[in-house]
Amino acid sequence: MFKKWLKDLHWPLIIAMLALSALGILFIYSSSYRDPGEFQLRQLFWAGIGFAIFFLMPLLGYRTFLSSSYLLYAISLVLLLWVDIAGHTRLGAQRWIGIGPFVIQPSEFAKLSTVLALANFLGSHHSWEKENRIILGAIAMTMVPMFLIMKQPDLGSSLLFVPILVVLLLLWGIRYRYLISAVILGAVAAPFLWVFLKEYQKKRILVFLNPQMDPLGSGYTAIQSKIAVGSGGFWGKGFMQGTQSQLNFVPEHHTDFIFCVLGEEWGFLGAVLLLFLYGYLFHALFQILTHTTDFKAKLLTAGILSVIFAQVFINIGMTIGMMPIAGLPLPFVSYGGSSFVSISIALGLALSVHKERSIF
């Protein structure tokens, strides 16, 4: 029994997860040991919960989730509407709901349920039947939660839906010229979406394009985080020896900007190590994806992979000025229970895909 369980585990996935969370807790400690709150212990607690869920997911099996994906999707939309109405206002944005002593961030769960629903929807139809309708349906399914999250306002999280949609459509078999015209259409439509953005979101984008514009606000954050990462150099300043991120020049240094701490204290070597670990995680997911015969499971795994990748890319990219400043956590590394648990659920699904890779 136990042997069977062990056999079903996917070790590269587990190793990557463990290493990333350990790195996260280490740098949460380094960045916040001066502040009250024992953030590293709280993160340890969340990691425990996350891992427990991860190992339990195969018991339910990803098929259960796929078959109830539309229901989960509907629930997450209701939750999003609820934050809109009753959510706590934190840092000027409505992103949390309190349930008893817990606060949850519905956008995290909306991401996952949208991936599930899209995988289920696209996986149930072949690309040669009624292609146009399916594509339009998939676009609509993505746009609804995306719009609600953008309204919260949480531009960063809402933009994560774009790579999910693009990747899943690509893998599903959309005609290349459709995909290419969609990209062009998106570029054309972007100015129209502009009007839906909040003032500060517009500012962030403008500042990204021209950092000179706003020396006081996000331009300051942008340059300070760049200094923090850059000053780490090749070798880094040593663990807990960072000065930029430690001295509060960089805001949110244990959550969204935790990479600044790592980049400053462990330098380029540390950054390469982190990227290598993410690469290893992606490699593990690719393995799972290749070995399953279930097309829906392939799509599901690919969707999970693309969410995690997009978050990593935007988060690290923003600290070195390659991406605009967006409030996105670095998966498994940033402090935060909601993010950790929801990624654990996602990887738990992948683990379940691995376990049920062959049903013959």
Add this chain to the structure above:
Amino acid sequence: MRFIIFRIGIYLGLGILMSGLFYTQVIQGSYYHTLGDKNRIRLIPLEAPRGRVFDRQGKLLATNRAAYDLVVTPEDMDKETIPSLARILDLSEKEIRERLKAPREYPFAPAVVQEDVTRELAFLVEEHRPELSGVEILVSGLRNYPQGTTGSHVIGFIGKINREEYLKTRDNQDQFGLNSTIGRAGIEKLFDSELRGWRGGKQIEVNSRGKMIRVLSERDPEPGRDMTVTLDLSLQQKVMELLGDKNGSVMMLDLATEELLVMASKPAFDPNFFVSPSAASERLAYLNDKASPLLDRGVSSAYPPGSVFKLITALAALDTDKINANSHFFCSGQYRLTPNSIPRKCWFARGHGSVSIYQAIERSCNVFFYNVGKKLSADQISDYSHRFGLGEIVPIEATNISAGLVPNSAWKKKQFKEKWYQGETLSFAIGQSYLLTSPLQILRMTAIIAKDGLWVEPHLVRNAKEKRIPDRRVDIKKEYLQILKKGMIQVVQSNYGTGQLARVDFGEMAAKTGTAQAPPKVAHAWMTGYFPADDPKVAFTVFVEHGGSGGIASAGIVKGMLQQWEETYVQKVA
């Protein structure tokens, strides 16, 4: 195939990140290292100059002047800084250390040690720069009110933002900073968002000693919008002079535009004391002063109107057919409600004899209005008061607007659990009992009468009169207003009139005086009216707190004010 494209895309993305990091950390690493060394990038917020306030003639009421602030960047100090600074400023070292602990908006932002230092001190500090590492003199804009106490209640004042307000406005970094000011009263408070501009800032690179090497990026602050109020400064000054050391409120309204030309209240305060960092003791004195100089007596306070209110009583009686233009009552100098009740006196002990409504207004006969009051109920008088805006907030660009108090039987029941007595109706009819009105409400009532029943909404800011309900009328017959107006002309123009001291030689005036009992002190003196009587251009209300007789204390102010108005608005135009 598609899965291979996807896989390649992901690894390519990681490759891009890695090369970006290589560029930032390895190639540019040493550059960022120097920048980060002692945090070489600093942020200097630049406060926006606040918009100025002008009077209707374009004279300055509020502006900004340059001030020198002595600031210190604690990270740049050396051992000598604090002792030397203590010597120069004549402060204890402990005090300076205390001031350096104040919260700062950004890391390495300079802390303000002393605001608005003298020029001499500023130069002295510049001379001693070598031994004062980290000390700087920054030029900032300080609010300045060149007219001092004149118009201070209208303009209001500003103050330093407090912690709570700062936290509330934190998302709006472009407008509010840790050291920003915010409107605290009057126009400064109500139009704060217009007057306040947009902050700018400079990101500078400094060397290891904290000296600027170059500006990395800069955004100029955008000054706030200038505003024009409807006051006429020279008229307002004249009125302040006429009030002398008496307390009270004087207002004058342009009837065509419904703009207030004068809105003066005494005692007044000097708003400069609220912005000058060194005037803490004066500020405290204002707050503790029993005469409450911060109170705008015209807007925020309410008093018994006395005989001025007889206008409303007369209208109520006319409109309910209790009296008509030919009604007469006999005044023997006193009046008894029933044969057994204590007699109420007319102010003229010998009695006015048989009086008509016109004479009753002209001579302000109490007995006539006691007779009228007996025919009316308190609720009827109350109803007509509300029709003319008494007991109602006057929507005007001011803070703490008083609604006054217009009683009725239901109010009394609720307040005192007692029924309304007819004796109280008699007092109510001559503007006493529980009735309280603000001078602004009396002014509006007068203006409505002058405009034959057209509704009036006084304003203090130009061009604010946009969303007015067009031609809203008070529900009253014009002929009754004509009766009132005829009586009001006699108040000033007749030799029996109570307001004849206000008479001017360039036209006929219509007015009503009031002497409101305010025991145990001397009565309040009122006079309200409009000019010229045949084609009203302005309405005015003068209220002198404990000024005695309305026909004496207030009439002189009315006359002086109108003479000045005539000089500026009639003679100069002609």
